[in-house]
Amino acid sequence: MMYLTTYHYSLLSLLREYLQSEKSELTVARKEIKFGREGWQNLYNLSSKHGVASMVFEMLNISERASQLELEFIPENNSKVNSDNINNDTLLVKYGLIDIETNIPPADLLTKWKIDTQNSEDIYKKDVDIIKELLAFFRINDIDALIINGVGFGQMFVHPSHRHYGDVDIFLGSEYTRGNKLLGKLGMNIEVVNQNYSTFKFRGVTVRNHKCFYFHQFRHRIFTKQDKRVDKQLMKFLESGYDTVSVDDIEVKTPNPEFMLLYLTRHLVLHFLEYGIYLRHLCDINLLIERNRDSIDFAKMEKIFKKCHILKLFTSFISICKTHLGLNLDLNLKEDKDLTQRILNDMFFNKYRLIDKGKFKKMRALGRYFFRISYLFSSKWKYDHIQRGLFLRMLPYKLLF
Template sequence: MVSESRERKVQRAFISLLKIGLWNSVIDTFDIFILSSSEWLVLYQVAIAQTVEGLVFDAITKLPGQYQPPKMLALKWAVRIDAIERENLKKEKIIAEIAGLLKAHHIDVTLLKGSSLAVHYAKPLLRLSGDVDFYFENSDAFKKANQLIKQKGIKIKYGALNSTYYSWKGCEIEHHSKLIDIVNPFQKRYLKKMERQEADRKTPVILDGMKINSPSVLMTHIQVNAHILKHFLGFGIGLRQFCDVARLYFNTSQSLDCDQLKFAYKKLGIYNWMELTHSFLVHQLGLNPEFLPYQIQQCEDNQWLMNDVLNAGNFGFYSGQFSSAPQTHQERKHTMTWGLFPRFLKAQRYAHSEALWFPFSRIWSTLLRRRKI
């Protein structure tokens, strides 16, 4: 294992670089970037695990030469960033292509997360994107979209929460019939009502010349934060998702109905979780409090959340990233599964109803998927 003092040293440098890349801020001290070759390698691996290597690399380019990583690692990093930018451009074309196909068949589609959030970054192409997520407002549009893809000779598989997924030119695409990842079934009617009220306020995004709708600003705020909570309740969440929220807030919070948003969080039973999230964004990621949609009422202890995020990596796929000993698949599965319990107990305090219903939603989702397969 990496020694504790060395781990803290790498973490401090990593978080500092992340903040610089996230906010394009001025570097006021360079001492923390005096790292050995092996420490730079660990930092590189952590950035990849958290899927924020683009932001961190952008910050590194602002360091004087003597504080930058070894040339071979810097070159390897630069090649990776070039690949990320190319992949993002490819995905934009794919999104535009599929959205155009759906529109040609009069199927309304909404783009979630991914490229619709990347636009809030100073350099959108540096954000590592995952799957492409499309949302369909009703079951008829959802079924028609799936059938249209099948007619193209593409195999569709069933995923969690009544979603489907497939590969389009090497890019994984997901179709969703649910906009907000709130698992409490008693909130379904309220969520649909709110969705209808916000239907005329969707935000257009231009990708590869194609105008595609993303949810309204209000619904986007709720959607991305509920999505983070869902993954936290599962195998964990990475820093990129919190960076997405920070940049979203920076660009849109001033245009929100803050009272309406606060009411929605209280109604959905996740207000305390949002207090923790807002405290985390300010104290861990450097978001200026004036860009919060509303001011924090209670400053929550958030260091434990940072520790959990750093340990879990992106959706829990990189747990134990500071360990030098590789784990087998079974060891990783065992570690991740047992890691759920302390996280679940923590969540009881911040989002009691979601923590309560989460296990049942997973079981129900698995049963539905098996029936459809």
Template structure:
């Protein structure tokens, strides 16, 4: 029992220290040494484990290196950590090669496209290769079917196809070709999502430099809305990790002055996302160092906002990237529970999150799940 309590204490301490490391990377400043005076390798290993669960392993490594040598983990721990960082870099390099291949295929075929989130946001980090990536998301506003056919002819292996996107494998990398960018299970709100999305995509186009390639990405005003919407969509239905929050901060740090806050607030109000957006704003400012004036919506000291933020942050820290470390996810593997049972538990977990958007939204999603063909 005593040993179990000690393990829990290490986990909780590691969860407190990880955001402190991330603040160093996000804002280009040394780590506050005062928090790392009583470290040991067991605690460092716990930080490494949790940073991996949240998709920020390489970022935390960069921050650790800013500490004086005597406060860093032992040499063997540093080497083990470094090897994990190399794996992140190698996978990102593989992703780059696939992006450059897609860029050539689409450019030669005169098919306009945009690189969504992920690697596009990674280019804004101090060390882009240290932003952990999962897949490649490509939005093809027109000729999506032609684009899919072209990459199949280039050797891509189809995985699955939905109304929203087609998923394929290219050279060991997952690629999603999006017919539209974002949706929600709430049909009423989904119509509003599409209205906003189409309007914001009309803003001036934007590009990033990925190594020596110029790659098209969505307009700044679109990403200002889409990144948090994508993040909150995953939070409600699956779960998110600290990586998603870091992406949002990195984007705001670069472009907050170019966001029309009046339009942004009106759009969030239109889709009932103001309450949950403010809650996330408190997390970004209080846990990850974002100056309040960089957040596109004004924050208050309202106790309800603070409570929402606390509950959301606890859920994020507990579940990790895409909620993969929530207890019902790990228990399903251990107890071999049916996938449908786990889906039911996830649905139940999403309901309190739905209430932050719209008390009726959860009911509409429930009805839509029970009667998928109803309108």
């Protein structure tokens, strides 16, 4: 068992303050954080890996002064160098020419952080443009498309562009087949994975069309009774109505909060099994609950989670949110504290997730296969906490694919 370091706690503290500012829409004063170059680099690496770099950068409250160049050097007769006799705005400190603890990152790392944040904003704007164009196309053809997660959900954030965005998910329901044909006629290269799920590239972004909610984006897995139960329940939630949000002056249909709580939890469970979870996932659930606590029947959701065999994991996810991200939620749920600690440990210290991507790509096919199988067996405990015997049922399929 490994333990969280100062960098982990600093990251969690900054995220907690960020989410607090999102909830209150007020400026939250952060506790001063001071690191040397290595410390700032570790904090940056952690935030980037977990998809929360833009959120953390926002909470650093970097002033314009931090980017200005001030040529102030240490006098030649000053042989001792410490934080007492060096101004934090000097050239030496800003550019990491000397390694002391400062309350802002070195200039080169700060610049990289700014660029990453700008890239995040550009990705958001691109996704918004794609959504607007696709929704307009579907409306012209009398298809009532529903945006799942993505920029629609991002409107819960005061700064939607700070959130991490991936592929665009669109629910077409009974119009799934017709929607694919129309997109094909438009010139899109549609990859029909199966009768319920297809993908295509649009302006460099992967768009996924869904007929149901079997989470086909997690490929190479066996679909279980839990998938059917979750899909059936999500469909019921849709029957009770939709929400609409304004995205760049257009109205976008999105699922209701109870749908999103089940959807995000199921998505998080599958991510937990296949790849592990990231802080960005927990931030989403945290803010969803804080924004919509009066619209969610938690007693009903508890029964649904239990029926779908995900209540135990949901309880641990919520516990992490309450302890480390400041979630204010009082539910009488029986928590497995050992499981919660193990999930937290897996999130930060899983050795299979810490491998360098470049090194992994350089592996031969056989090496990557054995690496993946080793990761699978190391994750057996995750499957066991969902349903007894699930791992053994999944194993033959995983070994083949």
